Amino acid sequence: MTIELREQPLAAPLKAKDFKGKVDPDWCPGCGDFALLRATQMSVAELGLFPHQIVCVSGIGCSSNFPGYFNAYGMHTLHGRALAVATGVKMANQTLTVLATGGDGDGYGIGGNHFTHTARRNVDLTYLVMNNQIYGLTTGQVSPSSSVGMKTKSTPFGNIERPINPITSAIMNGATYVGRGFSGNIKQLVRLIKGAIEHPGFAVIDVFSPCVTFNRDNTYDFFRQRVSPLEDEGHDPSDWKSACERAMEWDERIYTGLFYQDQNVPSLHALEPILEGGAPPVSHVPEAITQEQRDRIVRRMM
Amino acid sequence: MSQGFDFSIAIGGAAGQGIATPGNILARMFVRRGLHLNAYNAYQSIIRGGHIFLTMRVRDREAPSHGDRIDLLLCLNQDTMTRHLRHLGAGGYAVYNADNVTPGEHQDGVHLCGMPVGELTGDAKNKLAQNTAALGVIAHVLGLDFEVLESALTLQFQRKGEAVVSSNVAVARAGYEFSSANFTPLADPLPENPEPLAVWTGNDALAMGGAAAGVKFYCAYPMSPSTGVLHWMAKNARELGIMVRQVEDEIGVANMAVGAAHTGARTMCATSGGGFALMTEAIGSAAMMEIPVCFINVMRAGPSTGVPTKTEQGDLWQALGASQGDFERIVVAPKDAHDAFNCIGEVFNLIDRYQCPAIVLSDLLISEGTFSVPPKEIDMSPPIERGKLIREANGDSGPYNRYLDTEDGISPRAVPGVPGHVHVVATDEHDEEGILISDEFTNPIKRRQMVEKRARKLDDYFSRVPAPEIEGDEDAEVTLVGWGSTAGVIEEAMEQLQADGVKVNRVAVKWILPFHGEAVAEAISGARKTLIIENNHSGQFHRFLRGETGITADGHIRKYDGEPFMPHHIADGVRAHLAGDVPGGVFVPDQEIIV
Secondary structure, three states: OOOOOOOOOOOOOOOHHHHEOOOOOOOOOOOOHHHHHHHHHHHHHHOOOOHHHEEEEEOOOOHHHHHHHEOOEEEEOOOOOHHHHHHHHHHHOOOOEEEEEEEHHHHHHHOHHHHHHHHHHOOOOEEEEEEOOOEOOOOOEOOOOOOOOOOEOOEOOOOOOOOOOHHHHHHHHOOOEEEEEEOOOHHHHHHHHHHHHHOOOOEEEEEEOOOOOOOOOOOHHHHHOOEEEHHHHOOOOOOHHHHHHHHOOOOOOEEEEEEEEOOOOOOHHHHOHHHOOOOOOOOOOOOOOOHHHHHHHHHHOO | OOOOOEEEEEEEEEEOOOOHHHHHHHHHHHHHOOOEEEEEEEOOOOOOEEEEEEEEEEEOOOOOOOOOOOOEEEEOOHHHHHHHHHHOOOOOEEEEEOOOOOOOOOOOOOEEEEEOHHHHHOOOOOOOHHHHHHHHHHHHHOOOOHHHHHHHHHHHHHHHOHHHHHHHHHHHHHHHHHHHHHOOOOOOOOOOOOOOOEEEEHHHHHHHHHHHHOEEEEEEOOOOOOHHHHHHHHHHHHHHOOEEEEOOOHHHHHHHHHHHHHOOOEEEEEEOHHHHHHHHHHHHHHHHHOOOOEEEEEEOEOOOOOEOOOOOOOOHHHHHOOOOOOOOOEEEOOOOHHHHHHHHHHHHHHHHHHOOOEEEEEEHHHHOOEEEEOHHHOOOOOOOOOOOEEOOOOOOOOOOOOOOOOOOOOOOEEOOOOOOOOOEEEOOOEOOOOOEOOOOOOOHHHHHHHHHHHHHHHHHHHHHOOOOOEEEOOOOOEEEEEEHHHHHHHHHHHHHHHHOOOOEEEEEEOEEEOOOHHHHHHHOOOOOOEEEEEOOOOOHHHHHHHHHHOOOOOEEEEOOOOOOOOHHHHHHHHHHHHOOOOHHHEEOOOOOOOO
């Protein structure tokens, strides 16, 4: 059986607009997610990818509607499960470029267990988290990344729980490419996303994607006053300690950019014994086992 | 009772005393002689201590259950002797280490075979020596030449080196010679059939069924009693090109399986009830996205953590109702290990055809039991039918609608990577193109169209899956209805009843959903008295049968103490029902062997 998944259409390299999905986003006007969608479309076009080579897997939430707006294979799965499903896709067909998209509640809350273990395994995925620090689709409740004191419908007296730090969590759990973007800076997002797709391992980009409807605290203005690109700081992304120190800053200055990258850790599929030597994906190998294999198995039972 | 050789050996001791090794050696010796085997291991969730009790029935013909009797009891500790000596009848054997085990009250005619192990081996400190010496005694009692045992020991221990082999052979020989000098062997020695058999567990069979069906992605989280499937898959993964992943939890397992299956790989995962509970949301997602995945639930006694090492048919309703919403699924409960092996291939062809999830209900009795199987009957080349799967570029450049509303409801299924077929699958309701209808305009016409399209897919199911038939006596006084793993034990109970002149027949149900309601109703329409037999308390199958057919049974035989039925439990229940001596209509047998 020949595997022709990489068959290229005759058309010239595609443009960002060619990655526009079948329907227009139903996000609120001004939602930060528009910027990430645009940046992702630009990134895959600039990398010369074609829609059939990409699978975009999401969970549930406003931002998880992303695959419907993006011209590529897509899976709009269950709340919190995007990374588990995406791991299945990537491991069963390692020739695909697999993106996972979702929000902070989806990824850091209900999907937190998968976030930890996907990072640990260094699955070759690009995970784009549209972090708006609120549950938007359920009309405004506290999220795992909401700040202390934030008043929401479920915390009318102010949030008493400390937020997760996605950057240090990702680094500590073993992610090998960890960045942070902001919907107000598409250029930087494109750089981060292209780097993430090209990175052979688990790449996480936490994106400040303001919710203009339910989060009155973490607005575009809030971030514009604070964001500071790491590129301007001479930060060395191979230095995890420095990366974590900078990721801990929040009040006055919030860093964006590539915090951490380790290119020396093989990804899960690169270590998988049955894929050794450039083996074809298990999605496309013949199903039947041979008579010799059958006989060996049965002999061991006798 | 019945003609021919039929002998049960029980080995009891504490966890950590090495019951598995003599069990394995005996099993291999028996199947190599072409003898049939059915072994059930009663154990607890403990690594050291407790009471492990392996019952190994060996027969010159098929052994559908682990039987009713113990003929030879090997006591590796006093506790075993104290608990079980009373179960031996006249002619039975109790084999034990006389250095530290004392027999108590026993029935007349029991052979007490005490071995002075310290004296025989010259090494009173070697705790495993008694196991090997006992194998020598058992080989002698069964009328085997010592060479048979010697070659079995050599095979078992050869990986550990020559010294281990020769010391084990020496100890076994001492046991054999001591027995020859002191104990009376069986009048009818262990027979031999011409064709050697193979041996497997039900979990081996499930895994092998998957391998034969072309499963290329298997993932799991360890959970008794399903873990054997993971072990088999992991051990054979490289040779067979199966990707095997151990995942962080069963939620991850089920969702990872959905992702892998979506790429076109045949995908399977196994768990037990608690893990299955975590998988349920993903089962619904497989139905909604129309992705075929085989989910195995190896049932154990629940609810909750329940009794992790004990069997029960308690998850039927969990399977029927797994996941929110109203959707099509296949639920099948294989009857035994061989049926479990065959049914996986059947299931994959069905779910590839119908693009829906399947749930296979095994249980501890099948999955962790050890059984003989004729090697010729292990067909690892079943037909593989992938349905309307598109895995290669086919020149089509679209438009492609993943959920095209076809006449049979089944839409061509392209996998990611194929040019010209780009689409999004969604757990939200969607239209033919895969575009969500749930968010902006919840279009009732499209919703109805998609619900009906998915339902229609299984319209020809009944022409592809055989209906259960009535087996046994015509004009029976009583008709027994069971499902899944009780098939074998019911068969043997029927033999016992027939030997007593009771006319009896039965229906053994395997395919549960969609249910052959009409065929089953027809099969039992002429029954004079219908009894339903199941390994649970509330009669889950009875309620299901009543819902599907309107049939109400005349009585029930149920067991829910964690231990499986033995044939006489059912035969006693049938006799009690026939005598009108079952107040409340539910006969619950007593479990005599307490482990």
